[in-house]
Structures are given as structure tokens and as C-alpha cells.
Amino acid sequence: MCGIVGYSGHRRASEVLMEGLKRLEYRGYDSAGVAIVEDGRLVLLKKQGELEVLQKALPKFEGRTGIGHTRWATCGRPSDRNAHPFVSCDGKLAIVHNGIIENYTALRERLESEGHHFTSETDTEVVVHLMETHYTGDLRQALADTTREIQGTYAIAAVLEGSLEVAAARKENPLVVGLGVKENFLASDVTALLSYTNQVLYIRDGETVSLTPKGVTVFDQDGAIVKRETSVVTWSAEDAQKGGFEHFMLKEIFEGPNAIHNTLLGALDLIENGDVIPRMDFSSVKLVACGSSFHAAMVGKYAMEEFAGIPTTLELASEYRYSPGTREAPLVILITQSGETADTLAAAREARRRGCRTLAVTNVVGSTITREVDEVLYTKAGPEIGVAATKTFLTQLLAMYMLAIRIGYANGTLSHDAMRSALSSLRQSSNMVQSVLNHMHEIEEASKMIDESEHCFFIGRNINYPTMLEGALKLKEISYIHAEGFAAGELKHGPLALLDSKTPVIAVAIKGDHTYEKMLANISEVAARDSPVLGVGLEGDTDLSRLCERMIYVPPVKPVFSPIPVTVALQALSYYVAKRRGCSIDKPKNLAKSVTVE
Amino acid sequence: MKAVILAAGEGTRLRPFTVSRPKVMIPIGNRPILEYVVRALAANGITEIILVVGYMKERIMSFFGNGSRFGVKISYSIQEKQLGTAHATLAVRSQIKDDFILVAGDNIIDAQVIADLLNHKGGLAMLVTDSEIPSKYGVVQIESGQVVDIIEKPDKKVGNIINTGIYRLPPTIFDHLEKGIMAGKSGITHVLHSCMPRLKVDAVRSTGRWMDAVYPWDLIRLNEYAFSLSGQETSGTIESGVTMRGPVYVGAGTRIRAGCYIEGPVSIGEGCEIGPYVTIFPTTSIGNGVHIAPYTYINNSMIMNNVSIGSHAHISRAVIDDGCRIMTGFSAPSGLAQVRVEDDFFKVEKAGSMVGEFTQIGPQVVLSAGTIIGANSRVGDGAKVSGTLENRSLVV
Numbered sequence: 001m002c003g004i005v006g007y008s009g010h011r012r013a014s015e016v017l018m019e020g021l022k023r024l025e026y027r028g029y030d031s032a033g034v035a036i037v038e039d040g041r042l043v044l045l046k047k048q049g050e051l052e053v054l055q056k057a058l059p060k061f062e063g064r065t066g067i068g069h070t071r072w073a074t075c076g077r078p079s080d081r082n083a084h085p086f087v088s089c090d091g092k093l094a095i096v097h098n099g100i101i102e103n104y105t106a107l108r109e110r111l112e113s114e115g116h117h118f119t120s121e122t123d124t125e126v127v128v129h130l131m132e133t134h135y136t137g138d139l140r141q142a143l144a145d146t147t148r149e150i151q152g153t154y155a156i157a158a159v160l161e162g163s164l165e166v167a168a169a170r171k172e173n174p175l176v177v178g179l180g181v182k183e184n185f186l187a188s189d190v191t192a193l194l195s196y197t198n199q200v201l202y203i204r205d206g207e208t209v210s211l212t213p214k215g216v217t218v219f220d221q222d223g224a225i226v227k228r229e230t231s232v233v234t235w236s237a238e239d240a241q242k243g244g245f246e247h248f249m250l251k252e253i254f255e256g257p258n259a260i261h262n263t264l265l266g267a268l269d270l271i272e273n274g275d276v277i278p279r280m281d282f283s284s285v286k287l288v289a290c291g292s293s294f295h296a297a298m299v300g301k302y303a304m305e306e307f308a309g310i311p312t313t314l315e316l317a318s319e320y321r322y323s324p325g326t327r328e329a330p331l332v333i334l335i336t337q338s339g340e341t342a343d344t345l346a347a348a349r350e351a352r353r354r355g356c357r358t359l360a361v362t363n364v365v366g367s368t369i370t371r372e373v374d375e376v377l378y379t380k381a382g383p384e385i386g387v388a389a390t391k392t393f394l395t396q397l398l399a400m401y402m403l404a405i406r407i408g409y410a411n412g413t414l415s416h417d418a419m420r421s422a423l424s425s426l427r428q429s430s431n432m433v434q435s436v437l438n439h440m441h442e443i444e445e446a447s448k449m450i451d452e453s454e455h456c457f458f459i460g461r462n463i464n465y466p467t468m469l470e471g472a473l474k475l476k477e478i479s480y481i482h483a484e485g486f487a488a489g490e491l492k493h494g495p496l497a498l499l500d501s502k503t504p505v506i507a508v509a510i511k512g513d514h515t516y517e518k519m520l521a522n523i524s525e526v527a528a529r530d531s532p533v534l535g536v537g538l539e540g541d542t543d544l545s546r547l548c549e550r551m552i553y554v555p556p557v558k559p560v561f562s563p564i565p566v567t568v569a570l571q572a573l574s575y576y577v578a579k580r581r582g583c584s585i586d587k588p589k590n591l592a593k594s595v596t597v598e
Numbered sequence: 599m600k601a602v603i604l605a606a607g608e609g610t611r612l613r614p615f616t617v618s619r620p621k622v623m624i625p626i627g628n629r630p631i632l633e634y635v636v637r638a639l640a641a642n643g644i645t646e647i648i649l650v651v652g653y654m655k656e657r658i659m660s661f662f663g664n665g666s667r668f669g670v671k672i673s674y675s676i677q678e679k680q681l682g683t684a685h686a687t688l689a690v691r692s693q694i695k696d697d698f699i700l701v702a703g704d705n706i707i708d709a710q711v712i713a714d715l716l717n718h719k720g721g722l723a724m725l726v727t728d729s730e731i732p733s734k735y736g737v738v739q740i741e742s743g744q745v746v747d748i749i750e751k752p753d754k755k756v757g758n759i760i761n762t763g764i765y766r767l768p769p770t771i772f773d774h775l776e777k778g779i780m781a782g783k784s785g786i787t788h789v790l791h792s793c794m795p796r797l798k799v800d801a802v803r804s805t806g807r808w809m810d811a812v813y814p815w816d817l818i819r820l821n822e823y824a825f826s827l828s829g830q831e832t833s834g835t836i837e838s839g840v841t842m843r844g845p846v847y848v849g850a851g852t853r854i855r856a857g858c859y860i861e862g863p864v865s866i867g868e869g870c871e872i873g874p875y876v877t878i879f880p881t882t883s884i885g886n887g888v889h890i891a892p893y894t895y896i897n898n899s900m901i902m903n904n905v906s907i908g909s910h911a912h913i914s915r916a917v918i919d920d921g922c923r924i925m926t927g928f929s930a931p932s933g934l935a936q937v938r939v940e941d942d943f944f945k946v947e948k949a950g951s952m953v954g955e956f957t958q959i960g961p962q963v964v965l966s967a968g969t970i971i972g973a974n975s976r977v978g979d980g981a982k983v984s985g986t987l988e989n990r991s992l993v994v
Contacts, residue, residue, distance in 0.1 A: 243663035244674035254660040261886055265851040265869045427869065427887040431904035431921035435956055437656065438618035555956055
């Protein structure tokens, strides 16, 4: 997972590229580099470390054409040597790459035997040497010919000595072109372009593209020119600034109520009118996702069974792809915030190959997944910059509930009245979240219970079991505390042995849930091992607070919808723990926002 | 010219509506008070705004962001402790090089108010206006266009021209503020007053609108006024058999079901579900995500976000805050009432009821005119309530 940018126009390329790379930093940041056509000659600068290291070392290049890269190591460890761009042996060509070249070992052996000299340990470097062998005067053609020889996934951008052209190619990795006046841009993500233009072209799999200051031409696999319509992006670069908040993560947590409101606004009518999932031609549901989205899917399973009584299975996208498949075709629901998650995209293709109906839940209009599935339900959380998913996760939960309610009504489990009443409860959720946010200082206080621990457990039952898995994921993601989530009933099958007075346990118990009494019993077991317990429960629940050292309260809520406020409380808890520990909250080490490698 | 907006205070006299938001974020006509101020500045071409925030600052920051939605650039200055307006203003010193406008964020103003101040030629100026209740404010004595005295909250009648808390100030003011604070003065007015004979303060009479809410029942009056400011439109789904007269604004995703009778000015937010057979009279604002069940009557009220109101309710001149859940048969008429706020009693005509956020009200509850129920309270089935109740009250 990396970020790439390209520019051809009238400004100093180095400035445009650095600005773009800054916006792409969330995609990875263990090294970065640029290649610029300076006075007709190719100049190169690459540095290990955060982008600032490169910025400091960058001389004032005048060139108006260039490419840039921010890297998140997949093949070859982080170092100056392994940073992109890479140049050909003759020094005339430079490329940057996002993705994985699967057959690079064989290609490298061949190229080395032909006399090519390699300078790095990366898979990417074969691309530039291959291009060198194919180059006969047309940069884009050389790139197109090269892509025929490589297996794997890629978004590649290339520049050539003495030329104003930037050529690029894409397969299963995001690539978008920004259109300006006498200038054109290229990037892995629209956020890198928004400072300059909101007119974009999405490049599709197998296509190549050529950019010059004068224009942009897109070619299909066979080399024919493709007419591509311009899309207009309605986000602005300012949408993605911190607006007074200390971190993007905190800002995005506070945007939760609005994200929920917008998501419901776009979808409630579709659900009530039956425009989503118009036909019930399936008798089971399969939810497929990765990472945090997988936790949303787990909540979805409980919701599907509660509202629709429909058999629902869950699968990690990276496993589903290689699973044997079943006799009956379920409705496959794929959840990916970015719409670009490589494993989830592959799962979508596999589901269609198996003849399943597919529905995607995503936050990005026009993303790749929207072209791979039969139906799309958008979460309208707006751009999320912090690497830790916060408001987008919340809106994924909303999407799960809405789909469950829709299927429940369509298959006759819910009456019209019951459907309306369930949707009406969903409407309350934005305020539920606001109410948690109004008591942030209490959560900040509670974070003192955890910030010095080495280990931390999260326990819950029923629909709040996945909530706690997500709580644990969030904590380890940004605070680097080792955190594990467990179904509370599983504690006595092993994990109880790990508890002691230095291992805090965060336990959720929602009064009114049919597992509430069981949770209280589990919390007593934990407290008996001297573990400090941080309880999460409804306001005024003294039965719970009596068992816990501290409490985080959420407003009164029907148990089935309780993951919504509980999630926000746990996101905030992780935030404050990480802040107390002085962690790099918006850019945790070794992580990237959307994972476009498999 | 830059503008500095003071928005750090809570506004305690408007409790319970400030338990989780500062006064500037109370919605009037479905928009925060502060939005009127920002728009009035933007309309006069003032696009660089510094917001001094403190109490519940995240509510402000997450709504206004960096200001691009309003065509302005907003930066934030955080006043952790509310030590007064002089202190708050001094905090932005490093960001100010030229004359600037200082505005209180908690009054509704129109663009004319700012225009009057900008058109005034000269240096330090204070914007003044006529008031029907001067005893709540600083009454200003003016001689040949200059402020000669300010009498804070006078007990007896000394005039009806008051200080609006809007100023045009030169950067040299910061030295005065610094000295004033050292001498124990916390408010801008106190500092100006103490420097008065030497420091010339011009009085600018505004021809625009300046409105303030001091007590909860003032919100209804402001709400009536707010509708005269905004041009409005209708989207959402209006089922057939709905009667709408006068200006009625309906937000996206809202569904008005058959048989509703709505007489404007009325503003209904996004994603609401109203009816069937609900009657709404002017001037009423209803926030986002509100659900109102059949046969309910609402008159001249403010219903904020995500409120749910059961069937057969009667609601008049009421303010109902975010997330309240009200069951069937709720009765909240308006009338003459004696109302307590902090430790003072007020005789209020046509007083409605005030309900704080996330309060749950059981079926068949009756509130007497002028009842104030605190936030997060619970009122049990069939209760009859009057007077002023604290937050988290339990009525059985």
C-alpha cells in the first residue's frame, strides 16, 4: 500500500508533488521520493522516514513534470535504497508503483541475465527495466507493453528524460486523473488533487493513460482510445482539515452525529420504499469484509438474525476468496470504507463468479467496488483522514441495521409498523452519539485507568461482542497497548489465566439485554482475579457500577442498537489513552488507511 | 478587516438548553445563533474570523469547521477558563495587526449591524441600540456622538440605549486590556469605562436588528423573528392530502404524511417523519430526525433534533431540546406563569414549557404553563408537573 502522484503542467512539479504526497501520507509513510524532469534531464530524490525528511532535503527544482511516491513497505524493508522512484540503467526512465508484482523473481533473473543492473530489493524495480527494453519512442506504449509481462496488481506512473509526458497504468489499485487548465494531475486518491481541481477521471483496470500539459488520453487494453466522462468531486480539500481539533481522529469522532444523519438521510427512503434489495431471491446472507469493516459485519450478523431471522454467515474477504463455496447462492454483502480494499474487491469478483447477488456498503462514490457489484448502499460519512476508522465504522453499523430491517420487512419477519418503528429508533442514533460526546471529559478521566497497562481485555456478549473486538482493535491500533477482545463467556476457557491486577478489563453490559445477568456474573469473575474493571453501561445502572472500578455511561438505548453509542465511547477511550501515551494518533506506525495490497 | 467572535461562555441563564452546548449553538429557526453572526460578517466581506471558544468548544468546531461552508476562513482560539471578555480578547493579540471587529457570538444580528460599524469613519467605536429592557444590559450615556458613561444593569431608569457588545477596535486596545486585567477588570466594557475620558469611544447607533435571549422563554421570541430573516424552500416527501399555508420549509428526506395541516412560518428539518394528521401553527421550528405521531397539535414552539412526540399531544410555546422522548397524550399549554431561573422569580405572560435534552416523558403527562424540566430527567405516567426541575430529576 503506497501513494503515487504525477504532474505535468506550468507549476513547479516538486511543489505540486509534495502537496499531493502530504495528502496521501495516510496511505503509508516509511519512505518517500520524487523524480522530476529538470532542464530535460531526470533528477531523483528519495528518503527513508516521514515525508518531512524528503521535504527538508529537497532542493528548489524548476522542472514542470514529475512523479512522486510515499511508500509503505511490502517487499523490501524501508530504506533509501528501496524507496521509489526507480530509474532504468540508462537513467532516462523513472517510475513509481503501488501494488505487488507477483512474478518479479522470474523477471528479475531474466533481466539480470540480459545485463540489467538492480539497485534495490523491491519487486517494483523490474518494471522500470522492462520498460527500458520496450521503449521505442512512446512512453505510454512502453508501459502498456510492460504491463502485459507482469502479473500482480499495480498503479504505475512513469516519466521520461526530455519529455513533458506522464504515463500511467492501473490494475486493481486506485488511480485517478485530475484535470486542470494547461496542467494535469495524477494520484492514488482524489484527496491529493482537491487543492487544484475537482474535475477528475477515474482510470479503470487494464487501462493506460498519457498526461501532458495539453491533455489527457486514456487507452484500453487493446490500445484503443477510451472516452471517459469527467466526474466532479464535491468534497473540498478544506473538508479534510482539522478545523480547530487537535487530531483528525478527534474531529472525526465529533463528526459522528452528522455522519449518521447524512447516511440515514440518503438511505431511509430507499429502505422504506424497497429500492434496496428489491427482490428476495436468496435464503441466506453472507457478509464479507476485512479489519474494522469485518467487525461491522459481525454486528450485521446479529442484526440480520434479529430483524430478519435469516441465516447469516460471516467471512473475512481474504478467506472467502479461497473458500470452496456452497451449493446455495447467498446474498453477498461486501463492506469496504474506501471501496478499494484489494481482498474485498477480489471477494466481490469471486462472489459474482459463483453466481451470487452482490451488494456493497462503501463510503466512496465511484470507487472500484461500486463497479464490481449489483447494488450499492452508500454510507455518507464524508472523508476520513485519521487512519483509525471512527465515523465511517459508525455509519457501517447503520448500514447493517438498515439492510437487516429491509430484509426483515421483505421476508415478512417485520410488519410494516415494526419496520417503521425500527427505522424510527435508528433516527435516534445520531443523538445517542451526541449524548456520549457531551460527556467526553468522563471518558478522558477513565483513560487514566488504562494508559500505563501493557495488556488490556475487552469483553462483551451478544451484539456487543463484536463491539468489544472493535474496541480492542482501536486501542491496539493507536495506543500500541496489547489489547484483546473476547466473548465474555469464553473467558473461562482460557483467557482468565492471563488476568491480574495490572490487566484492566473493559466490560460492556446493557441493562435489558437478555445476556445482561450473565455479563454481571462474568464481571464478578474478572473482579475476583483483582483485574480493575472499567464498565460500560446505561446511565443509572447501579447493579453494574457496583461491580466496576469506574464507569463509562451511555444513554438509554434498546440493546440491539447499543453498539452505536458503545462504539463511540470506546473510540474516544482509545483516543485519550493514545494521547496520554503521546502516540502518533492520526498516523499509527506500520498502518495505512486503505489496504490495496492483498 | 478581521473579526473576532467571543463564543467561549456557557450562558447559564438559558439552562437547561446549555447543558451540552454553549449559548451560541442554541438553534434559532433551526440554525445556531452563531451562524447568524458569521453570515452577517460574511455578507459584509469579512472573511477572516477568529472564534474564541471554551465551554463545549467541540460543538462549535464540529459545526463550523474551517468555515468553508460559509465562505469564510475560521481559526480558533481556545479560552480554557472563562475569565471574562477582556481576557478572551487579549488571547488573540498575536493574530491581529490592524483594526478589527469584536462581536459577541450569542446575539442574533443582521448584516446591517456590521455594515453600520464598517461605514463609521473613525477609530474605536461601540455599537449601541435601543432596548425595551435596558436593566439587563449596560446603559450608555452619549454626548455629541461619544460614549461618556456606561451604567451596568441599572436598577432605576437612566436611559434605554444599551451597549450591544459589538466594537470596532484598533490594535492599541490590547495594551489597555492588559493594564485593565492587571487592575482586576474582567470585561471589555469595564476596561473601556475605566479609560474613558482619555480614550475616545464613538457611539454608533445601529439601524439593523440586534436580538438577545437572556432567559429560556426569550427563545420563542427570537425564533419568531428568525423566520423573517431566511428565504426558504421545500424538499422531502409531502403525501397528498397535506395542507400547507404560508412559508413552510421542509428539509430533505422528511416525510409529511397525509392529513397534516401546517400553517407557516414553519421550518421542519431533514429526515423527519410527521403525521398523519398533525397540526402545526406558526411560528414553529422542528429540527432534524424528529418524529411526530398522529393527532398532535403544536403551536409557536421550538422542537430540536431527534425528538419523538407521541400522538394526541398539545404543545404551545414550548422549547423541547434534543433527544426528548414524549409519549402519547402529552399536554403542555401556555399561560401566565411565575418562573424561577437561578434564584430569581419572573412573571411571564404566555409562558410555555421548557424541556431539557434527553428527557423522557411518560404517557398522559401534564405540564403547567412555565414549567422547566432539566436535562436527562424522567417523568412517569400520568404525572402533573409545574415549577422548575433540576437536571436528572425523576418524577413518579
